[in-house]
Amino acid sequence: MRTKTSPTDFAKCVTRFLSCYLPGERNMSPQTIKSYSFALKMFIGFLHTSYGIKPERIEFRDFNIDSIKGFLTSLAKAEYLSPNTYNQRLSALKTFVRYAILEYPAFLQDGQRILAMPSKRSSPHEITYLEKDAMKAFLAVPDQTTVRGRRDLAIIAMLYDTGARIQEFINIKVKDVRLEKPETVKLLGKGRKIRVVPIMAETAKIVGSYMNDRGFLEQSASGDLYLFNSPNRAQFTRPGISKILKRDLTIAKVANPTILFPEDIHPHAFPHTYIGQILRVIEVNNLLKIYFKDQQIALHTVNRDTKGAHFTDKSHYPSSKNISAAELLSRYKAEMQLIGGGGIAFCEKYEEHIPSHGTYHRTLAGILSLRKKYTLETIDRACFRACYYGNISYRAVKKICEAGIENLPLAENVTETCSSSNVRDMSLYREMTKLGVIGHE
Secondary structure (H helix, E strand, O other): OOOOOOOOHHHHHHHHHHHHHHHHHOOOOHHHHHHHHHHHHHHHHHHHHHHOOOHHHOOHHHOOHHHHHHHHHHHHHOOOOOHHHHHHHHHHHHHHHHHHHHHOHHHHHHHHHHHOOOOOOOOOOOOOOOOHHHHHHHHOOOOOOOHHHHHHHHHHHHHHHHOOOHHHHHOOEHHHEEOOOOOEEEEEOHHHOEEEEEOOHHHHHHHHHHHHHHOOOOOHHHOOOEOOEOOOOOEOOHHHHHHHHHHHHHHHHHHOOOOOOOOOOOOOHHHHHHHHHHEEEEEEOOEEEEEEOOEEEEEEEEEOOOOOEEEEOHHHOOOOOOOOHHHHHHHHHHHHHHHOHHHHHHHHHHHHHOOOOOOHHHHHHHHHHHHHOOOHHHHHHHHHHHHHHOOOOHHHHHHHHHHOOOOOOOOOOHHHHHOOOOOOOHHHHHHHHHHOOOOOO
8 A cells, every 4th residue: 555655656667767767778878868857857847847746646547648648738838949859858758758657557548548649740940150250359358368268269269170069068078188280179060970070270270279277287186187177177058158159249249340240149059160161062043062071072964844953064174084884894894804814704694694684794893893802813713613613793702702712623624614604503503602602592
């Protein structure tokens, strides 16, 4: 018999969900667990304020589709809440529902109705970024004669140069920064994926000056400290970084009234700024010109009859691709002849037995790619043995090289064996199947 002081099934399920299931079985990051916890916290608060149910008295019967619809409706009425945030809250509740169904099968029917709730359609939001002149003016705002100014400049430069998400950025530690050539920063991203990002020498110099101010370069035990932190060495937060950026944006607008700045700024504007400055797309007279660092790298023709259709101008093909199929095949044949007699025999037998095959040039390209791993003599003998098996394919040559059987003696002359068309002795099939040159059921 449950008393008023004993926890409810809902309370026990929430506790296990946040403390055991997410960090243990799912191995989710602390940020994801914090997000799910916040969604459940908001829902529990909604039940208390709207239905008068105290948090410690919430039962699974109170966690139903009607109460969730009411909760999401209250979120939608908030003008500051975007559809993406709405969908994120709903997704967090659905994740909890899937776990609760496994723990309490009696909740299955209500859980299925909750899982069937649709997400809200969201419209694309405006991408905020800084033009080249605006970015220069923004970088000129911090006062480099002060420690605080050098810190702000390092924050802006690192956000711009790394293109990191804000959570990746505030998680950077001192040991993740390499100031020697090649200058790099290690980032821990979503899904706990690690990537190493190169930074410019100018950025490394700015960050090095800031690290010297904080004493990070002299202290050997400072590697585990966060790179950007408060005077008491507490980790910076998202609102803290946003506050610095908004303050410097206001100063830049006043100092440069003729330069166009965005109305507001957030940390995610800097990856867009970096990409927009190194990669530009310009449309002129039905042509899309793509530039990378002021160098044109591609030219596409826009087809107005077919919406969204673009065709690459052949004059901008790489020299290796700006040739016809016949010329490419002729080049491959010439390179096969350099391999030896086995390469020549392979080409002759391929054209004899499979004259109309559309992947001939790809077969030869595959065999030629084996030169990266095997010697020409090995490939030459593998081509001979493939002809002996009557299996004229890239896969056969590759399997023979991998199995190392190219030097085994041949029972018959290659030409006589191949002249027998597709009729093979059963011993050949058994040997080919054993080696994996052909498959079997």
